[in-house]
Amino acid sequence: MADRKMITIEIDGKSVSVEKDTTILEAAQSIDVYIPALCNSELVEPYAACRLCIVEVNDGRKTKLVTSCNYPVRKHIRVYTSSETVLRNRKITLEMMLSRWPNVQVIKDLAKNAGIEKSRYQHPAVDLNPNACILCGLCMRVCEQGIWENIINFTNRGAVRAVRMPYDSEQPHCVGCGACAEICPTGAITMVDDPNQPYDAKMIRKAGMRITEEMIKYDEEQCDMRGVGTAHLVEIMDAYDLLPVMNYRYGKHEETPKISSDIFRKYFTKGKPDGCWLGCTMACAKAIENFELKTGPYKGERVLVDGPEYETLGGSSNMGIFDPYFVAEYNFYCDTYGLDTISFSTGTSFVMECYEAGVLDKEKTGGLELPFGAKDAALELLHQIGRGEGFGLIAGKGIRYMKKYFVENFGADPDFVFDIGMEAKGMEYSEYVTKESLAQQGGYGIALKGAQHDEAWLIFMDMVNKQIPTFEDKAEALHYFPMWRTWFSLCGLCKLPWNDVEPADNAETDEPAKVPAHVQGYCEFFEGVTGKPQTMDSLIRMSEKVYNFQRVFNLKMGFGRREHDAIPYRSAGPVTVEEYESRQERYDTQLREDAGIDPAGMSSEEKVAATRKHREAQYEHLLDAVYKRRGWTNNGVPTAAKLLELGVDFPDVIELVTKHGG
Amino acid sequence: MITVNGITLDWYEGKTVRDVIQEMNYLFPLLIARINGKLIPRNKYDSTEIPDKASVDIIHLMSGG
The missing domain is CATH 3.10.20.740 (Ubiquitin-like (UB roll))
Incomplete structure (x- = not known):
């Protein structure tokens, strides 16, 4: 700008x-x-x-x-x-308005300010309703320009002009955002339908309308969520070396522009908001209509593809595939088979690296040639997973299963497959390269459900902004953000309106990363529904109870200890010489400045080993700091004292954690 | 010389916040710029010149799922 x-x-x-x-x-x-x-x-x-x-x-x-x-x-x-001319003309206009809508407060106020006590005119269509529509057009314009819908508009002309829905019937496309009612200056449009009988519907609507206003005013210049959804992150992640390429070996690729948001902007259904839920004005769920499938059981049919979102696109670069048609096809079939695009693409990236490293070959895959970039074979693997056949029967069980299977049946080097198999707690990594952000390695590794970034996405804070340099800083971030994001899950709320649009004055707040005004908005949502006032701290407290309880649940199920927060080394640093040498200047500098090791004279193999030793130790230090901040033992077990403090000290819970030293 | 998020960059007369953002290839839209701690509004990135030896923070917020 x-x-x-x-x-x-x-x-x-x-x-x-x-x-x-x-x-x-x-x-x-x-x-x-x-x-x-x-x-x-x-x-x-x-x-x-x-x-x-x-x-x-x-x-x-x-x-x-x-x-x-x-x-x-x-x-x-x-x-x-x-001026005299201005005041005279304005007075005539106001008198005409007053003659038609004599009881509408906003007009009465304006007339009074203009010194008009009574209109000189008599209107043939006088409307005595104090909440009469004054035909300002704000409602239909905010619907069209702000919400991208056309639910209401003017009908007829002259004295019978009115705002109506087409054919005077309810419109299924109305998202129920309430913007028309909020902007109406007379109360002619009001929201009357409160089916769930919240404690204070107005409080909820006001908090929602603030997000709507920000979307209308700032979205296009901020994240363009209504234009392209989270796909806008593809080119950004590539620019910061964070877009996973070829099983997280690299963070960018020269072909990324082929799957950037600008490409998908052309394919997405245009000019229409596409929200997951009625009333959402962020509306970032994009779709491709009329897409002709080239493979699988629906080959030749034209379908609607729900997406792609960022993760589906990042999953494609992770497989070394930069083809928008492939992305749409694998997106559709993952949805159709009930598969997660992240698990499929990260799992297939692992398969591809194993194929290139010789762990797999055509014989072992049942004839599939699966190097990086093999889009036809990747789709065939997807169909095999869907049908539960062939190599798909193995790949479909996920990376944790494949690692063990490849070691036991194909003689794979266990160190290698465990280093490059990107899963934690059995869940495949989502699509961000974490090597340069220790905090994010923890964000993935410590997350209760496995390697998902929706507990904490700290890469910019850590790697780019350098806002959380110490272990304690990172631990604090790995306390606040996972608790905050857990709160969305507790309430069944989407997290995107929290930080994918930003208030104009956010930069002036003490903690802009937390978007304090939006946290306050969520407090109001909660209070509006339940009648219980909240603060930022009380929301975090709610989550902390549940989060600790979930950790105890993991413990009960045989997980939930330090060993289960381990991460594959590819998440922390370069596994291979090739990876190291691709960013040699960066890694050499870090060896010198962070690890205190002079890389001069060292072979690449030695440097890979030295980097690994340093980074693995850093991760262990991070776990120490996070566990301490959370009130857990050094083995990652919530202490009885912490559970007592949180009010979840049920006898069987205390018995369990005590057994594990908590 | 100036520092941007702790990284040392060359300085020249007239170097603006926008120049730094482009030099660093900071494509992310949700940025907060501070020069020696002072907040620079987004609509002033083109016209705000950075003094020599300044400490510049280009804070990236977060977005995405």
Whole structure:
């Protein structure tokens, strides 16, 4: 966003400097000069329907009446907001409005401010309703421009003009966001349907509307969630060397532009919000319509593909495949077979590396040639998994199973397959390269359900911003964010409106990474539903009880100890010489500066080993710090004291943790 | 010389916040820029020049699932 040219104008004798194309109304508001306006809102384009915002403009040659809401400043002008001509014209307009809607408060107030006690006119279609629609068009414009829907619009002309839904019938496309009711200045549109009888529906709607307003005003320049959804992260992750390529060996690839969000923008159903839930105005669930399948049981049929999201795209680069048609096809069939795109793509990336390393061959895969980039074979493997046949019967059981199977049946080197098999607690890694962020390695490794980033995504804080340099800093982040994100799960709420759009003043807060205003919004959601006021700390406390209880559950099921928070080494550093040498300058520098080892004269093999020794020790230190912060033993077991403090000290729970030293 | 998120970069007269963001290839949209601790609004990245020896923080927020 380039800085715009500044222009100085004069409003009622006051000088003000504004960016080119600022409207006169905005310029006046910036210096607290009042101009009445009924049909204007920062959420919609100027409309100039009510005509109340008229002002006189002198451009050095002539003076004319203009509507200030849609008059862009492009050169020096003098503006008169209360000249005799302006006041006379504005008074006529207000009197006409008052004659038609004499009981609407907003009009009565404006008329009173203009010194009108009674209108001189009599309107043939006078409407005595105090909540009458005054035809300002704010509702239908926020629906169309802000929400990207067209649920309501004007019908008829003249005295019978009205705002209606098509054919006066309920519209199934209405997402129920409430923006039209919120923006209506008279109360002509109200939300009446509270089927779940929340404690305070207005509180919920107000918190929701703040997100809607931010989406309307900032989404396009921020994350463009309504345009492309989370796919916008593909090119960003590539730029930061974080996009997994070829089983997380690398973080970027020259062919990434082929699967970037700009490519999918062309395929996604356009101009329509696509929310998972009614009322969501972030609406980031994109879809590709009319996609012709090239393989599998529905070959030749045209279908709707639900996606792809970032993880599905990152999964494709992880398999070394940079083909948007492949992405759409594997996305569709994973959904159709009930498979997770992350597990399939990360699992297949592992298979591909094993194939290239000679652990697998055509004979072992039942004829499938599966090096990186083998898209046809990858799709055939997907169909085999779906059918429960052939090599798919092995691959479909996941990386943890495959590692053991390959060692026991194919003579694979266990060290190698355990280093490159990207799973933790049996769950495949999602699609981020974590080698340069120790905190994120912990985010994946310590996560209760396995290697998923939805407990904590700390890579930018750690690797780029360098905001959490010490173990204690990382441990604090690995306390707060997993608890915070757990809270979304407790309540069945989506996390995306928390930090995929940002309030204008977020940067000015003490902890912008937490997006405090949005946390407050979630407090209001909770209070609006239950009637129980909340704070940021009380939400975290809710999660902490459940999170610790889940850890105890893991313990009861034979997991939940330090050994189960181990990660494959590929998550922490370069496994192979090839990987090391691809980023040699970075790794050499880190050896020198972080590990205190001079890499000069060392072979690449020696440097790989030295890096590994250092990074594995770092991870163990991190576990120590996180367990301490969470009130767990050094073996990762919640202590009885912690469980007592949290109020989850049930006798069988205490007995269990005590048995494990807690 | 200036530092950007702890990394040393060359300095030249007139180097702006935008220049630094481009040099670092910071594509992520949710950024917060501070020069010697002072917050720089996003609409001033093009016009805000960085003084020599400045400590610049380009804080990346988070997004995605």
